[in-house]
Amino acid sequence: MSRRARLAWVAGALVVLGAGGVAAVGLGGADPVPASAANLPPATAKVSATTLTRTERVTGTLTHGTATPVPVGAQGTVTWLPAPGAVIGRGQAVYEVDDRPVPLLFGATPAYRSLAPGATGGDVRQLEENLLALGYGGFTVDESYTAGTATAVRAWQQALGVPETGAVQATDVVVAGGEVRVAELKAQPGSRATGPVLTYTGTTRVVVVPLDVGKQHLVAEGVAATVGLPDGKSVQGTVASVGTVATSSPTQAGSTPTTTIDVVVSVADQGALGRLDSAPVDVLLVSERKEGVLTVPVGALVSLGEGKYGVQVVENGATRHVPVETGLFAAGQVEVAGEGIAEGVEVGVPR
Structure with missing residues (x-):
C-alpha cells in the first residue's frame, strides 16, 4: 500500500474515534505524564505479535465448469440421448445414431482419423489404453495398430452391437479427459444428426x-x-x-x-x-497476509499532526505518545512499528 493510500485509510479509520481520539498531541520523546483521572485512557490494549490477513x-x-459441445459425426437419425445431469464413464454411450452407440473414450487426443491395422501414433496408444481398461487384451500397448489390436476392437464392437470391422472411425467415438456430465441436450431423439447433439462438463x-x-x-x-x-x-x-x-x-x-x-x-x-x-x-x-507482525487495535491510533500517527503508551503509572509507522490494516487491527513498541507494551484506546 502506498504512503498516500495508507494515510487516507488511517484518516478514514480515525473518523470513528471522536474528537478526543484525533486531537493533536505532542510528539514522542517528551517526559512521561503521570497517569491521572484526567489523562488516563478509558481503555487499554496490549501490543500483540500475530498473523494479519486482509481479505x-x-x-x-x-x-x-465450461460446457463442451459434442458434434454428431455419423450420418443418420438420433435414436437415443442421455438425460441432462447424467454422468458418462469410459466405454458408455454418449448418444446413439441409427441405434448404434457412440461410446466415450478417455484421452487428450481427439478422434480425428480412421484407425486400422498399420496405423501408428499416439492416438493408437490412446485407443489401446482404453481397450485394456475396458477388459480387452491380446496386444501390446504401444503406438502400432497390429492384428492383435484389430482382434480386440472386433470383440469390443461385438459387445457394443455395432459392425465388427476391426477398425475405428473418427465418428465412432467421443474422446474426453475423463468422466463427463451431460449439461444440455441440443437435439432430440428422432431428429437428423446435424450439429451438436449435447454439451458436457466435467463431473x-x-x-x-x-x-x-x-x-x-x-x-x-x-x-x-x-x-x-x-x-x-x-x-x-x-x-x-x-x-x-x-x-x-x-x-x-x-x-x-x-x-x-x-x-x-x-x-x-x-x-x-x-x-x-x-x-x-x-x-x-x-x-494480503503478514506473519509475526506487531499490531494494535485501529482505535489505539492517535493523530500527531502533519499526517503522522502514534500510540499512547501506558507504562509505570505514566503515559507518553510514541510515533509509529503503520502497515497492514485488517479485522480492526493495524500493523505498527516504532521505537520501544514491542509485544506486551500497553497502549491506550481513546474510544
Whole structure:
C-alpha cells in the first residue's frame, strides 16, 4: 500500500474515534505524564505479535465448469440421448445414431482419423489404453495398430452391437479427459444428426469468479479462498486457474464497461457443497497476509499532526505518545512499528 493510500485509510479509520481520539498531541520523546483521572485512557490494549490477513469479498457462481459441445459425426437419425445431469464413464454411450452407440473414450487426443491395422501414433496408444481398461487384451500397448489390436476392437464392437470391422472411425467415438456430465441436450431423439447433439462438463463442481482486472493482483494459483454457500455454510477452496483473457460485460448506456478475467476456484470437499449443481456464491480471497507482525487495535491510533500517527503508551503509572509507522490494516487491527513498541507494551484506546 502506498504512503498516500495508507494515510487516507488511517484518516478514514480515525473518523470513528471522536474528537478526543484525533486531537493533536505532542510528539514522542517528551517526559512521561503521570497517569491521572484526567489523562488516563478509558481503555487499554496490549501490543500483540500475530498473523494479519486482509481479505477481499467477491461474487462467483458454483458450476461444473465450461460446457463442451459434442458434434454428431455419423450420418443418420438420433435414436437415443442421455438425460441432462447424467454422468458418462469410459466405454458408455454418449448418444446413439441409427441405434448404434457412440461410446466415450478417455484421452487428450481427439478422434480425428480412421484407425486400422498399420496405423501408428499416439492416438493408437490412446485407443489401446482404453481397450485394456475396458477388459480387452491380446496386444501390446504401444503406438502400432497390429492384428492383435484389430482382434480386440472386433470383440469390443461385438459387445457394443455395432459392425465388427476391426477398425475405428473418427465418428465412432467421443474422446474426453475423463468422466463427463451431460449439461444440455441440443437435439432430440428422432431428429437428423446435424450439429451438436449435447454439451458436457466435467463431473467436479468449481466456482467461477468474474474478477475485475483491477483486482487480479489478489489471486494466483494455489491461493486459499473461502466459498460462502447460499445456506450460510462455508467451504475451503483453492484458486486453480487465473484467466489470461479479459472480457467486457454489457452495460447500460452511459456507464463504464466492467472488464473481468475468469478465476476458477476448486473445492476438494465436494460433499460440503451439498446437492447444488449451480448457485451464486460469495468468495473470500486473501489479498494480503503478514506473519509475526506487531499490531494494535485501529482505535489505539492517535493523530500527531502533519499526517503522522502514534500510540499512547501506558507504562509505570505514566503515559507518553510514541510515533509509529503503520502497515497492514485488517479485522480492526493495524500493523505498527516504532521505537520501544514491542509485544506486551500497553497502549491506550481513546474510544
